[in-house]
Amino acid sequence: MSIKVGMVSLGCAKNLVDSERMLHLIRQRGYELVTEPGDADVVVVNTCGFIQSAKEEAIDTILELCQLKAEGSIRKIIMTGCLAERYRQEAADEFPEVDAVIGIGDQGQIIDVIDHVLANERMVHFCSKLDVPMSGRRVLSTLPFFAYLKIAEGCNNCCTYCAIPMIRGGFRSVPMEDVLEEARWLTEHGVTELTVIAQDTTRYGEDLYGESRLPELLEQLCRIQGIRWIRVLYCYPERITDKLLEVMAREEKLVKYLDIPIQHCNGDILRRMNRQGDAGTLAALLNKIRQMIPDITLRTTLITGFPGETEAQFTELAEFIQAQRFDRLGCFAYSQEEGTRAAEFPDQVPEDVRQHRADILMEQQQLIVEEKNNARLGQVCTAVIEGYDRWAECWFGRTAADAPDIDGKVFIRSETPLHIGDYVTVRLDEVLDYDFVGEVVTDESAQ
Known part of the structure; x- marks a missing residue:
């Protein structure tokens, strides 16, 4: 047996x-x-x-x-x-x-x-x-058309709140030829959508090649036959270069989506986090991104209640988020992790205050998303089919503006049968909180 x-x-x-x-x-x-x-x-x-x-x-x-x-x-x-x-x-x-x-x-x-x-x-x-194995064959547990492509292991950023460097070790890039070989293997097994991941994708190649090679890697991935969409997650703001943005603007297979976990906007808090920048530098970066890629979808992640965060600093963060109007946003109450530098900071914020501040930002973001989604009604866009909802009696999927598992869905009406992995053209007709209801306009064959 x-x-x-x-x-x-x-x-x-x-x-x-x-x-x-x-x-x-x-x-x-x-x-x-x-x-x-x-x-x-x-x-x-x-x-x-x-x-x-x-x-x-x-x-x-x-x-x-x-x-x-x-x-x-x-x-x-x-x-x-x-x-x-x-x-x-x-x-x-x-x-x-x-x-x-x-x-x-x-x-x-x-x-x-x-x-x-x-x-x-x-x-x-x-x-x-x-x-830890950094390459090798896999048994895909995701939907058959979709896979994650991990391009590095570990992290060198040493943010004071984060235990990842001591758990996973220092940053190690996967050699580019190995990444490309794995991507080709994935497409040979039916994958048409890749999401590129690492603890910090923008640092890719620094340890192997002496400089970031993420733009070059993305260009090479776009040359692989069979890939339809490529998405990049976990881009650190200080390492988003003009070259990277130029590649994203130019390459059709790169979905116009950037995940930039800024964590905060107050300069003092960011320095205590061992992060760079402040509200001014972040606003300038976001403005540049939107100028170079006008139809970009921007996602970020925030931490509230970091040690020493005052009401004034939290208010600055809330006002920054209101002004910048991210398309996607996740917010977490600070978690005091033993072994990290921040866990030893004397001015810990009470846990209920941390969570209350996170709740405020998420409520604020929900209103921003509601306005943005209502503005998209009537638009026609491409969606990939993920499955069929028996209760709603319709198909569902995602647009290029939605990352798997973390962003919204589109519930799709169609007069003809669809299949998981199909890319179809959909008109967005209704808003359901973070999701849409739409209807197939014309089928679109995956290239």
């Missing part, structure tokens, strides 16, 4: 790529992959340990799996990922029911780990985090 293995991937898309690489190794070994943990003999949990809410989700997931193990539904549990890497022996001691706790550097040896636990040998092992 074949061994059944399940994977639970938590956290970010970068983690998901790691999970997909492990799934390929597992399938290559001959083990059967299952989607429901309760159907598996062995469950691998790729955890997130970035902020408190992510840690709580990982812990809850592991406890649920331990309960399934106690009931006899599953035999073995393997824990890896950022939470395991961050807490190591502490994680192993906290969860004695878990059969293996391994670091991110051990993920390339996942088959050996599975073999050990099946032989009733408990493993607690941590290779160098620099050994």
Whole structure:
């Protein structure tokens, strides 16, 4: 009887790529992959340990799996990922029911780990985090037409609130030829939309080539046959160059979408975060981007309640967001993470104040999005089909202005059958909060 293995991937898309690489190794070994943990003999949990809410989700997931193990539904549990890497022996001691706790550097040896636990040998092992696999085949767990393309590992930015450098190590770019080879392989397997990711995509190539090579990489990706849309996430504002913007404006396959996590606009707060700039430099950058790419969709991420943030500094942030009118925005209350410099700052803001400020900004942003969406009514745009909603009796998908999993949807009426992965022309007729209702105008074949 074949061994059944399940994977639970938590956290970010970068983690998901790691999970997909492990799934390929597992399938290559001959083990059967299952989607429901309760159907598996062995469950691998790729955890997130970035902020408190992510840690709580990982812990809850592991406890649920331990309960399934106690009931006899599953035999073995393997824990890896950022939470395991961050807490190591502490994680192993906290969860004695878990059969293996391994670091991110051990993920390339996942088959050996599975073999050990099946032989009733408990493993607690941590290779160098620099050994995390940065290339290799994957079993895609996303929709068949879409994939993430991870171009680097780790981070050198050392923001004072962030634990990523100590969890994942320093910034390491994937060689350009390896990135392009993986992209070609993905398109050969039906992928038409790529989202380029790293902790800081704009730093890509600095360690290998002595300068950022993101513009060149994007140009090369655009030359690959079969790709329809390419999106770039996690661009640091101080590294967005004119060359990058020129490439984005020129290349048709690059969707006009930039994710720029500014975190704050007050210069003093940004310096305490070990970030650069202030409201003036950020406003100048955003103005330049909009001049060079007039139809750009801009997304950002903010942190409220960072240590020392005064009411006046928060008000400055709220006024900046109101003035800049980002198309997409996420806001998080500051999470005090042990081991980070900011966690030791003496002027911590009370937790309820942090969250209240985040709620204020999200309510403010909802009104901005409502106005922007109403202004788009009647427009005709391209959308990619993601599925069929049986309850609404219509298809749904995304426009180029919407990143997978984090932005809105378009619910689409069509007189003819559609298929997942189709690119169709849609007229936007109604607004539903962050989403639209539209109707197919003419079908459009994917190039």
